Amino acid sequence: PPPLPHLHPPSSIHTTRRGMRGRGSLRLLPSTPQTRGLSWPVRSRRWLYAQARNSEKKEEDDGGRYDLVVIGGGSAGIAASREAAKFGKRVAVLDYVEPSPQGTTWGLGGTCVNVGCIPKKLMHYSGAFGASLNREKAGVLGWELSSSENTGDATPMTSVEWLRLVENVQLHIRSLNFGYRSALMKEGVEFINAKGSLQSKGVVTAAFPDGSTQVLRADNTLIAVGGRPRSLDIPGHEHCVTSDDIFSLPYSPGRTLVVGGSYVALECAGFLTQMRFPTTVMARSIFLRGFDQEMASEIIRYMKMAGTEFTEPSVPTRIEKTEEGLKVTFKSSAGKESCEVFDTVLAAIGRTPCTHGLQLENTGVAVDGKSGKIIVDEFDKTSVPTIYALGDVALGRPELTPAAITGGRSLVRNLFGSNNSPCDYDKIATTVFTPIEYSCVGLSEEDALRTYGDEYIEVFHAFFTPLEWALFGTAGVSMADEERGYVKCICSASENNRVLGLHIVGPHAGEIMQGFAVAFKMGMTYSDLIDTVGIHPTTAEEAVSLEITKRSGVDPRRTGC
Numbered sequence: 001p002p003p004l005p006h007l008h009p010p011s012s013i014h015t016t017r018r019g020m021r022g023r024g025s026l027r028l029l030p031s032t033p034q035t036r037g038l039s040w041p042v043r044s045r046r047w048l049y050a051q052a053r054n055s056e057k058k059e060e061d062d063g064g065r066y067d068l069v070v071i072g073g074g075s076a077g078i079a080a081s082r083e084a085a086k087f088g089k090r091v092a093v094l095d096y097v098e099p100s101p102q103g104t105t106w107g108l109g110g111t112c113v114n115v116g117c118i119p120k121k122l123m124h125y126s127g128a129f130g131a132s133l134n135r136e137k138a139g140v141l142g143w144e145l146s147s148s149e150n151t152g153d154a155t156p157m158t159s160v161e162w163l164r165l166v167e168n169v170q171l172h173i174r175s176l177n178f179g180y181r182s183a184l185m186k187e188g189v190e191f192i193n194a195k196g197s198l199q200s201k202g203v204v205t206a207a208f209p210d211g212s213t214q215v216l217r218a219d220n221t222l223i224a225v226g227g228r229p230r231s232l233d234i235p236g237h238e239h240c241v242t243s244d245d246i247f248s249l250p251y252s253p254g255r256t257l258v259v260g261g262s263y264v265a266l267e268c269a270g271f272l273t274q275m276r277f278p279t280t281v282m283a284r285s286i287f288l289r290g291f292d293q294e295m296a297s298e299i300i301r302y303m304k305m306a307g308t309e310f311t312e313p314s315v316p317t318r319i320e321k322t323e324e325g326l327k328v329t330f331k332s333s334a335g336k337e338s339c340e341v342f343d344t345v346l347a348a349i350g351r352t353p354c355t356h357g358l359q360l361e362n363t364g365v366a367v368d369g370k371s372g373k374i375i376v377d378e379f380d381k382t383s384v385p386t387i388y389a390l391g392d393v394a395l396g397r398p399e400l401t402p403a404a405i406t407g408g409r410s411l412v413r414n415l416f417g418s419n420n421s422p423c424d425y426d427k428i429a430t431t432v433f434t435p436i437e438y439s440c441v442g443l444s445e446e447d448a449l450r451t452y453g454d455e456y457i458e459v460f461h462a463f464f465t466p467l468e469w470a471l472f473g474t475a476g477v478s479m480a481d482e483e484r485g486y487v488k489c490i491c492s493a494s495e496n497n498r499v500l501g502l503h504i505v506g507p508h509a510g511e512i513m514q515g516f517a518v519a520f521k522m523g524m525t526y527s528d529l530i531d532t533v534g535i536h537p538t539t540a541e542e543a544v545s546l547e548i549t550k551r552s553g554v555d556p557r558r559t560g561c
Helices: 040-062 075-086 110-115 117-132 135-140 162-186 263-274 293-306 401-416 445-452 467-472 509-521 526-530 540-544
Strands: 068-071 091-094 190-192 195-200 203-207 213-218 221-223 227-229 256-259 279-282 314-321 326-332 337-342 344-347 351-353 387-389 430-432 438-442 457-464 485-492 498-505
Touching: 068 075, 068 195, 068 213, 075 091, 075 110, 075 162, 075 221, 075 401, 110 117, 110 162, 117 162, 117 263, 135 467, 162 190, 256 263, 256 337, 263 279, 263 293, 263 430, 279 314, 293 438, 293 445, 293 485, 293 498, 326 344, 430 509, 438 509, 445 457, 445 485, 445 498, 485 526, 485 540, 498 509, 498 526, 498 540, 509 540, 526 540
Parallel strands: 068 091, 068 221, 091 190, 221 387, 256 279, 256 344
Antiparallel strands: 195 203, 203 213, 227 351, 314 326, 326 337, 430 438, 438 498, 457 485, 485 498
16 A cells, blocks of 8 residues: 555544653544544554555646646746746646648747747858958959869858758757756756646646546646747648748748848848848838838948848739749739749748637636737736736737746746736837847837827937948949938937937848847937947947037038948
8 A cells, every 4th residue: 555645634634642751652533433433543544545546646636736837838938937947836837739731840949049039040140150261352352262163261152051951959948948848957946848728717737649638627727829920821822831831841941032121021131131132021011010111221321231022012822832832912002913932931921829729718818909918017918817928928028038037037027026016018129130130229219209299209320331231332332322321219208318229230240239128128319329439440439429410400421431
């Protein structure tokens, strides 16, 4: 028999001690017919075994009780669960990846690690490296690349070895997956590779791939399931890939059509072009909706110069698989219908929150009817107490990994620590990793105009040539056709020129902006910028050297060093 558990006798069994001196004895007074008439050792053991069986059955029925159950093992979910473990809380993380329509799946870590920021940035690096292998530019810098017939180390590549790149990227991602699982185990967080749903308030069901289920009872539940790419709603959409697939694509993309005007679309089109895959971008209307449109136009100008093709505003209407490839029929905004053949069609038209299958209706969690996202308050709490939502699935939250991580930690500190303040999701910097990087913090010029009005804002700006590009200029070529950077600072004229937004297009813009984001969060003014001595010669110093306003009409092109 199993070892006896340490249990207290039931209240129906009383103990008495006979005599005040000498040897005492315990007398059990059984209250059930099953134990009446049996000797003390038999009675006690039967009762204890029965209690043990009942205890085991109870644990099987409810899966145990947790201080926090997290549905979703992405940036927000992992950050929150690890933070809760530091408070000594019992935590479980449920994570299961539904295969994409192309069958792609991945491990623990969410979108960023597996099919987002990390593989995207690695391929951005690869593309930039390939673009640097340019015989003409190398000559300007004093290098002579070996001819393609030779086999020296300096031999310029004609194309990227796609499968080798994918293999190395995936090896790195798997190391991160392993690191997350190891960290959860080390910190005492229970990881459950199953799909979570809400059975009721405080009760979470874990559904395993084999059809079995487990029930977990939670004092607090966090929904952090993120989102997935939207599919094209046209005949033949099943032939498309998305950002879920491109970073592990088991074949060379070849001639690629990227559908969409989002940052994901432009980033992917950018690195594919730099890898020397003929790439075309097709969008319905504007690019980088929600970002500063002047900066977006600079990105498109640069990408066109780098070799990316852009159709006139159009939408695909049909995709057919033929012997030549994927025949895409599309219609322009003017109504003109055309068709072209591509090897790969990448759809990057937005993302949908993964709320389907969560059974939110069982708890009454409120969902936004338009976006499908979960409605939360400033403390990330849903309409149901003890149920919270973070990251891309939550309405009004930045779809950014650092914001999700910070939000996860903040939520847990409010729940289990002494904090009582919401996470500050305002004034967050971000970067678009196109071939020429774009980074920003604060308001776009369009948003500043809508919020403050033209007479109450001042815009300082400058075009500049990064020093690393200075030798590549061509005499007689207008600056509009050259490689150039652009920096813009938007200020509130009525508030001592407090900086409302800072924008940079240029090399390493993301690395530059992080430091300015700290100052921006602290209430940086234009005077703070120009009173700062720059680091020379760098691209970053352009931001602390701004003098020309748009209102003045003076040519903003920077001259000199």
